[in-house]
Amino acid sequence: MTANHPLLATLRAIVGDANVLTEGDLSAWELDWRKRERGHALAVVRPASTDEVAQVIKACAAAGVSMVPQGGNTGMVVGSTPDASGTQVVLSLTRMHRIRKLDAANLTVTVDAGCVLQSIQEACEAQGFLFPLSLAAEGSCTIGGNLGTNAGGTQVVRYGNTRELCLGLEVVTAQGDVWNGLTGLRKDNTGYDLRHLFIGSEGTLGVITGAVMKLYPMPAAQLTAFAAVPSLDAAVALLGLAHKHLHAGLTGFEVMGQFALSLVVKHFPQQRVPFWQESPYCVVMEASDNETEAHARAVFERLLEAAMEQGCVTDAVVAENMAQAKALWHIRESIPLAQAQEGLNIKHDISIAVSSIPEFVRQTDAALEAAFPGARLVNYGHLGDGNLHYNVQAPAGDDAEAFLRDQEKPINALVYDAVDRFGGSISAEHGIGSLKRDKLEAHKSPIALGLMRSIKQALDPHNLMNPGRVLR
Numbered sequence: 001m002t003a004n005h006p007l008l009a010t011l012r013a014i015v016g017d018a019n020v021l022t023e024g025d026l027s028a029w030e031l032d033w034r035k036r037e038r039g040h041a042l043a044v045v046r047p048a049s050t051d052e053v054a055q056v057i058k059a060c061a062a063a064g065v066s067m068v069p070q071g072g073n074t075g076m077v078v079g080s081t082p083d084a085s086g087t088q089v090v091l092s093l094t095r096m097h098r099i100r101k102l103d104a105a106n107l108t109v110t111v112d113a114g115c116v117l118q119s120i121q122e123a124c125e126a127q128g129f130l131f132p133l134s135l136a137a138e139g140s141c142t143i144g145g146n147l148g149t150n151a152g153g154t155q156v157v158r159y160g161n162t163r164e165l166c167l168g169l170e171v172v173t174a175q176g177d178v179w180n181g182l183t184g185l186r187k188d189n190t191g192y193d194l195r196h197l198f199i200g201s202e203g204t205l206g207v208i209t210g211a212v213m214k215l216y217p218m219p220a221a222q223l224t225a226f227a228a229v230p231s232l233d234a235a236v237a238l239l240g241l242a243h244k245h246l247h248a249g250l251t252g253f254e255v256m257g258q259f260a261l262s263l264v265v266k267h268f269p270q271q272r273v274p275f276w277q278e279s280p281y282c283v284v285m286e287a288s289d290n291e292t293e294a295h296a297r298a299v300f301e302r303l304l305e306a307a308m309e310q311g312c313v314t315d316a317v318v319a320e321n322m323a324q325a326k327a328l329w330h331i332r333e334s335i336p337l338a339q340a341q342e343g344l345n346i347k348h349d350i351s352i353a354v355s356s357i358p359e360f361v362r363q364t365d366a367a368l369e370a371a372f373p374g375a376r377l378v379n380y381g382h383l384g385d386g387n388l389h390y391n392v393q394a395p396a397g398d399d400a401e402a403f404l405r406d407q408e409k410p411i412n413a414l415v416y417d418a419v420d421r422f423g424g425s426i427s428a429e430h431g432i433g434s435l436k437r438d439k440l441e442a443h444k445s446p447i448a449l450g451l452m453r454s455i456k457q458a459l460d461p462h463n464l465m466n467p468g469r470v471l472r
């Protein structure tokens with residue numbers, strides 16, 4: 001295929017010449033965030049409305065050209081970039097960034113899929129509402145990508161994943177038809193709930209163009225604590241205490257291993273990281289309170305006193321103000337960036353029952369250390385959700401690319417076999433994309449895979465929507 005492909009003239013007529021990109025540096029769309037793979041697109045197409053998306057899909061379908069839906073291109077599993085063939089169209093949604101409607105009484109906001117997550121948070125906050133989806137990529141990821149991956153983030157312990165926050169979708173199907181499911185209803189039992197098919201489908205079933213998302217009143221006060229814990233068992237005990245003392249007021253609970261924090265210290269020396277040298281793990285914890293800040297502090301202090309008495313916290317700081325709270329959260333959110341600075345790495349976004357996490361880590365750390373001496377284990381994540389980022393960095397000084405080439409497969413096998421033994425999931429957050437497609441085959445039940453293939457076949461019989469992602 002070339003820049004003269006006959007489809008290009010049709011696409012230009014739909015979205016305008018300036019929004020069909022074929023030349024120059026297209027890295028922003030063709031290279032994934034982790035720099036694992038560089039693809040090559042026939043064109044990057046940037047529609048500005050649902051109608052334009054529908055026309056683009058119809059044109060591509062008529063030409064038999066496959067499409068890769070893309071939002072902020074922050075995905076972790078090589079799912080939003082084209083393959084290397086030069087035959088695929090990247091369908092970028094970022095020109096669709098309108099907040100369509102905020103319904104205060106219904107506690108919902110209706111948005112275009114290309115809205116950057118942070119812009120939704122800010123627009124809602126300006127009107128006194130909390131949109132609680134929160135992740136370190138929020139300045140560049142889009143709500144369409146969040147829905148496409150069913151993103152998690154740091155508030156799931158209270159508000160759930162993106163799926164739980166979504167009340168309705170607008171989707172352009174693989175045939176170019178527009179399904180308007182933007183009802184915003186909290187109860188609707190009229191047959192299959194189609195929205196749940198598209199959420200987490202990673203662009204393989206259709207293109208999400210709009211969504212109705214749930215809002216919450218802004219809490220009266222939010223407090224953040226950073227605590228040193230002597231072990232993962234202690235972190236789990238602290239989580240239990242936090243649930244008991246804070247109930248629904250517990251809105252964040254993240255764990256960070258010592259090596260993960262050392263990478264933040266190394267690559268972002270301007271950040272002040274408390275306790276990291278004296279403790280194998282630290283926890284960042286958030287409480288939201290509907291009464292007053294004084295009430296929130298009193299509850300938080302009782303919790304920390306109980307935790308110190310029981311020995312599950314050895315030291316703690318509670319942020320005095322919003323700026324300090326942000327700085328503490330920033331430490332946690334900087335870990336993936338520090339890992340990227342350190343070099344290519346192997347990521348495992350696994351989940352297992354919270355109660356099993358300490359034993360899983362004990363056994364798997366020991367097995368990895370024995371089999372891959374020198375490999376550096378970067379363990380952190382959403383302990384409140386039973387979701388660890390159980391990552392592996394090449395031994396210090398080694399060529400990371402060579403390490404991944406030679407050791408990624410056996411390391412993945414070791415970790416995912418352990419996840420299976422503990423009854424967990426090989427992906428709690430980032431999804432499958434193309435990086436974990438073979439792992440899905442190996443770790444998901446054949447019945448579940450068969451049902452997934454039937455759904456794909458029914459919705460996208462010509463395999464034009466993000467082919468080769470999730471399923472072979």
Ligand code: FAD
Pocket residue numbers: 033068069070071072073074075076079080093113134135136137140141142143144145146147148149150151152153154201202203204206207208209336337429430433466469
């Ligand atoms: P993209 O990367 O563009 O696409 C992701 C997938 O969704 C692709 O398969 C794509 O085809 C599909 N897609 C995109 N838009 C649409 C659409 N409109 N319709 C249908 N399919 C679509 N993830 C978490 O879950 N939790 C975290 O805490 C978290 N933290 C992160 C921190 C950093 C620093 C980074 C870089 C990433 C993080 N991620 C996290 C991963 C990533 O940001 C999320 O998965 C995010 O939801 C992706 O959004 P995006 O707009 O960048 O999507």
Ligand code: 2HG
Pocket residue numbers: 136153333335336339347348381389391429
């Ligand atoms: C996070 O929780 C993200 O910070 C990224 O999901 C995790 O980079 C990672 O492994």
Ligand code: ZN
Pocket residue numbers: 152153381382389429
């Ligand atoms: Zn995460």
